[in-house]
Amino acid sequence: MNIQVALLHYPVYNRQRQVIVSSVTNLDIHDIARAALTYGVSRFYMVTPLEDQLQLVQRLLAHWRQGHGAKRHPERKMALELVIPTASLAEVVDTMRNECGQRPELLITGASLTGATLSYSEARELIGRGKPLLILFGTGWGLADEVVDMADHRLAPIQGASNYNHLSVRSAATAILDRLLGSHNGNKTS
Secondary structure: OOEEEEEEEEEEEHHHHHHHHEOOOOHHHHHHHHHHOOOOOOOEEEEOOHHHHHHHHHHHHHHHOOOHHHOOOOHHHHHHOOEEEEEEOHHHHHHHHHHOOOOOOOEEEOOOOOOOEEEEHHHHHHOOOOOOOOEEOOOOOOOOOHHHOOOOOEEOOOOOOOOOOOOOOOHHHHHHHHHHHHHHHOOOOO
């Protein structure tokens, strides 16, 4: 299974549907890395074109990988070893292509995706084919159309028990990874 995830901070929308660069957050790094390790994801890319944000991620990772945090919380170090700060989605795709020998299929997520989408059972079938897969999560108010247009597949939005549909990206990532990769008493959820 060669599944990797990327959290895009650009290009994403703000509330006015303008393309922006959103800020990296410490919580997203920690929580998505921990979920990725739990569900067998091989890499987690933090994607931002801003040099100062990439440096911030590097400093945080250094603390948890080599610094005091690594000694105090070795299990967190394991999760944060998956994180790779990267400047662009194109760079992530190129890295995966070089490592896997083929371009990864891109599976996008989003609370407001419309049009043809894959159900979770269809997405699990896609995963079962064994091709490299990059699952894309967006920050801000969602992935920009240019990313949506690049996608090979769109995952159906999470549907909860109410009409409320505005999870944090780290909550959504965990729920999605669980639905796609989790084992529920030996049975996959639909």
